[in-house]
Amino acid sequence: MHGDAVVVAEGVRKRFGKTQALDGFDLTVPAGAVYGVLGPNGAGKTTAVRVFATLVRPDEGRVTVAGHDVVRDPAEVRRRIGLAGQFAALDEALTGRENLRIFGRLFHLRRAVAHKRADELLERFDLASAADRLVSTYSGGMRRRLDLISSLIVSPLVLFMDEPTTGLDPRSRNEIWNTIRELVSDGTTVLLTTQYLDEADQLAGQIAVVDHGKVIASGTPDTLKAMIGGRIDVVVQDSGDLERAGRVLSEAARSTPDVDVEQRRLSAPIGVDTLTLPAVVRLLDAAGVDPEDVAVRRPTLDEVFLALTGKRDDGEPAAEPSVEKTKEGVS
Numbered sequence: 509m510h511g512d513a514v515v516v517a518e519g520v521r522k523r524f525g526k527t528q529a530l531d532g533f534d535l536t537v538p539a540g541a542v543y544g545v546l547g548p549n550g551a552g553k554t555t556a557v558r559v560f561a562t563l564v565r566p567d568e569g570r571v572t573v574a575g576h577d578v579v580r581d582p583a584e585v586r587r588r589i590g591l592a593g594q595f596a597a598l599d600e601a602l603t604g605r606e607n608l609r610i611f612g613r614l615f616h617l618r619r620a621v622a623h624k625r626a627d628e629l630l631e632r633f634d635l636a637s638a639a640d641r642l643v644s645t646y647s648g649g650m651r652r653r654l655d656l657i658s659s660l661i662v663s664p665l666v667l668f669m670d671e672p673t674t675g676l677d678p679r680s681r682n683e684i685w686n687t688i689r690e691l692v693s694d695g696t697t698v699l700l701t702t703q704y705l706d707e708a709d710q711l712a713g714q715i716a717v718v719d720h721g722k723v724i725a726s727g728t729p730d731t732l733k734a735m736i737g738g739r740i741d742v743v744v745q746d747s748g749d750l751e752r753a754g755r756v757l758s759e760a761a762r763s764t765p766d767v768d769v770e771q772r773r774l775s776a777p778i779g780v781d782t783l784t785l786p787a788v789v790r791l792l793d794a795a796g797v798d799p800e801d802v803a804v805r806r807p808t809l810d811e812v813f814l815a816l817t818g819k820r821d822d823g824e825p826a827a828e829p830s831v832e833k834t835k836e837g838v839s
């Protein structure tokens with residue numbers, strides 16, 4: 509039916525009071541890779557993950573995980589999934605090792621099996637040296653890693669991760685990324701929501717962009733990038749040329765360039781009907797502008813995201829870029 513899709517959502521709706529959190533949400537997640545779900549604040553990402561993980565019952569629509577319906581067979585679904593990220597459920601007053609052993613027991617593993625599994629995971633994910641310290645002494649990154657591995661006690665077929673690295677420093681993010689890559693190479697399918705576009709770009713084979721409770725675009729990062737144009741950047745030798753170069757660019761790119769006078773740089777968005785580098789150089793030359801540097805850039809995933817979600821119905825600007833989010837110290 510859906511090949512080897514592990515999560516299939518069709519027409520899912522969920523309302524909380526006046527808020528239509530999911531409004532016809534469709535998603536097909538193929539097995540064996542990282543699937544990234546992106547969207548501005550309030551888009552419905554967490555709600556979707558909670559529906560998939562059987563924590564929230566959809567009002568309408570259908571979701572299957574590994575072929576099991578989340579409403580009719582929640583127990584079958586739960587047996588095959590792990591959930592990590594925002595829902596850290598660690599006991600601060602216990603050590604890392606004790607926490608993992610308890611998770612093993614919660615999942616009905618025999619004591620010896622739970623202990624062995626805990627030791628393996630601690631070793632494998634680089635927490636062995638901290639294993640016998642209280643979790644209250646762990647850094648944010650270590651906690652997140654322990655939370656993640658606690659969801660691996662029973663080797664899930666699908667792991668849902670809701671913003672697994674929000675608020676972590678670059679090193680801890682890298683560690684989580686490596687952990688995720690290892691899991692995928694072991695055959696786990698990972699569905700993660702993230703505010704970090706570079707995280708999706710680095711990890712995810714496929715991405716869905718969510719806005720107002722539905723998926724508005726999906727595909728590989730490259731397909732999404734191909735949907736919108738790139739940018740052309742020009743640095744002029746002489747700042748006296750900025751104005752002329754600006755005229756050339758706005759005509760050629762049919763858009764208004766951003767100008768950075770100090771850096772003598774102009775940057776203009778270009779459409780999908782690509783403007784080539786030699787063409788721009790020729791036009792600048794004809795206008796008597798001496799460029800120091802000319803470059804045509806493919807869009808970043810951030811630019812794709814903004815192009816897709818930038819215009820909000822309510823007139824509010826789209827979600828702040830992730831950098832802003834960390835600056836405010838969101839945990």
Ligand SMILES: Nc1ncnc2c1ncn2[C@@H]1O[C@H](COP(=O)(O)OP(=O)(O)OP(=O)(O)O)[C@@H](O)[C@H]1O
Pocket residue numbers: 524525527528529547548549550551552553554555556
């Ligand atoms: N339990 C709830 N009760 C009431 N409203 C809710 C509830 N859960 C979610 N919502 C609302 O549903 C909408 C979608 O929320 P959701 O948490 O799924 O968004 P999100 O994409 O995860 O956002 P963020 O990026 O901020 O985590 C929001 O308007 C939110 O306020």
Ligand SMILES: [Mg+2]
Pocket residue numbers: 553554555670
């Ligand atoms: Mg959320």
